[in-house]
Amino acid sequence: STARASAAAWATGLCGGAALGVAAAAEPAPARCDAEYLRRNFVADAAARALPAVVNVASSVARGWQRGVSAGSGFLVRADGIVVTNAHVVSGGRNGCVVTLADGRKLGARVLALDAASDLAVLKCDGARDLPTCEIGSSSALRPGDFVVALGSPLNLTNSVTAGIVSNVARHGSEIGHVQSRAEYIQTDAAINQGNSGGPLVDLDGKVIGINTMKAATADGISFAIPIDVAWAVVRQLLQHGRVARPYVGIKMQALPLGGGVQLVQVAPDSPAARADLRAGDRLVSFQGAPVRDVADVLAKLALKADRIRVTVARPDKGGSYRNARLIDAEVVPEERT
Secondary structure, three states, X not given: OHHHHHHHHHHHHHHOOHHHOOOOOOOOOOOOOOOOOOOOOHHHHHHHHHHHHEEEEEEEEEEOOEEEEEXXXXXXXXXXXXXXXXXXXXXXXXXXXXXXXOOOOEEEEEEEEEEOOOOEEEEEEOOOOOOOOOOEOOOOXXXXXOEEEEEEOHHHOOOEEEEEEEEEEEEEHHHHOOOOOOXXXXXXXXXXXXXXXXXXXXXXXXXXXXXXXXXXXXXXXXXXXXXXHHHHHHHHHHHHHOOOOEEEOOEEEEEXXXXXXXXXXXXXXXXXXXXXXXXXXXXXXXXXXXXXXXXXXHHHHHOOOOOOEEEXXXXXXXXXXXXXXXXXXXXXXXXXXX
8 A cells, every 4th residue: 555655646746746845726737647658567568569579699709719609689670580789799690690589489590781880780580480570660759858668688688678768869979988989879777788789779659769789887877779760771771782881971070069050170171071162160050951950960861871962051251150151052972981
């Protein structure tokens, strides 16, 4: 009874004002709670939708005379046995992997393709058919505070579920020690440990919105996942071409404070951007027809192969002021780099 009372008080604190000591109005507005999610099993229901398609991935690794096993997680995206996981889970297992399904069955698998730059890999299970698959969602609408569920095999403990919230939707690689990285990550306080790598991060509909990748080494509650919008563009290229062709533009960018957009801080000489007359100090207004709010918007487009990239920038006046900035349309012809 005490637990029920506590749960009721917690729910009241979420849905109304009484538990927070807020005086009720004479005619209080109806509580704006989503009854579909605010129930005792909302995390379990989200996990149940995706868990049948979550797998454990094990591959043999060799470093000199040492031999061992690299173990991680993954998830099925096609009924014929296509698995998505992290590249670092299988980078030493080119001779084959073992995939353990949620029901305990073990299947041999081979690495179809991997991309070390994005830390993503695609596997094909041998003789697989009619397997359950995860539904792919979108990471573009995520907000700090959204509930998420991490699935996988931490420490080889298969079918494990942890839950938390989104702490940050665009944590740049440079902020977590990847100085040369262009990637941005979803930060979450859902527990992601060794062995979770490659498993799905799902929303409350059970749709994959990220791929669990790493955690902070010196802290708990700070974990990171690759946003699915970026990851899925890479996966499509790996499935279609076996490699990822990235457009090289030749720019360095920085996000402006308070979501103020993205500014070019450097344009490489004789680069595609320089040939299109883009300059340091230009602020990106749109990139490939989509508005630019942060660096992630640009990186998502650069993950896709493109023959030409349409760019609109705001260029400051001679005094460096953007009050009377000119809007300039440019077309960049990128170079292909793998």
